[in-house]
Amino acid sequence: MADGIITEPERAHLVETLQQMLGGRSDTLAEATRATNLGLDHDTPVVFQDAAFCLTGDFVFAPRPHCHEQILKRGGLVKTAVSRKLSYLVIGSLGSAEWSYGSFGQKVEKAMQLKAQGTRIAVISEDHWAAAL
Numbered sequence: 001m002a003d004g005i006i007t008e009p010e011r012a013h014l015v016e017t018l019q020q021m022l023g024g025r026s027d028t029l030a031e032a033t034r035a036t037n038l039g040l041d042h043d044t045p046v047v048f049q050d051a052a053f054c055l056t057g058d059f060v061f062a063p064r065p066h067c068h069e070q071i072l073k074r075g076g077l078v079k080t081a082v083s084r085k086l087s088y089l090v091i092g093s094l095g096s097a098e099w100s101y102g103s104f105g106q107k108v109e110k111a112m113q114l115k116a117q118g119t120r121i122a123v124i125s126e127d128h129w130a131a132a133l
Contacts, residue, residue, distance in 0.1 A: 044122040046088065046132035048074035053129075054082055056107040057092030061130050070133055082110040084119050093126040 006014070053071045055064055055078075062070075067090075068078045079086055089111040111121050 039123075040091070040125050040128070041122040042125075042128060044088075044124060044128075046122075046124065046129060048076040048132070050075060050077070051087035052077045052079050052085055053088045053090060054079045054086055054107060055090045055092065056105060057126075058094035059092040059126050060094060061126060074133070082107050082114065082121070084114060084121075086111070086114075086121050088129070089121060089123045090129045091123065091125055 048071060053076050055067055059067055061067060071078050082089060089107060091108065108123070111123050114121055115123070
C-alpha cells in the first residue's frame with residue numbers, strides 16, 4: 001500500500017482482516033440474531049426532534065460515534081446513561097460481549113426498571129432505529 005495503489009491481493013487481505021475484526025461478513029452479521037430476546041417496543045414510532053437517545057451494545061449500522069452523529073443531525077439528543085428523561089434506549093444488533101454471561105448490562109436493566117415504574121422509555125432494536133433514519 002506504500003505505493004498508493006491497492007492491488008487485488010491487497011484488497012482481499014484488507015477485506016479478510018476487517019471481516020475477522022467484525023466477526024464475519026457484514027451481510028451475515030446484519031442477519032444474526034445475537035442481541036437479545038427482550039420484549040422490545042417494535043411498534044413505537046421513532047421521532048428524533050428533541051428526543052433523548054442512549055445506545056447500548058455493538059452496532060452493525062456504524063461505529064457508535066457515527067450513530068450519535070445521525071441522531072444529532074436529526075435534532076435528537078444523545079445521552080450516555082439511562083434516566084427518566086430518556087426517550088429511547090437503542091440496542092445494537094450485535095449485542096455486547098458481557099451479555100453472553102447472562103446479564104444484559106446496566107443500561108438495559110435500568111431501562112426495564114424505569115419502564116416497570118411507569119416511565120415512558122422505548123427500548124428499541126438497532127433495526128427499528130435505523131429504519132426511522
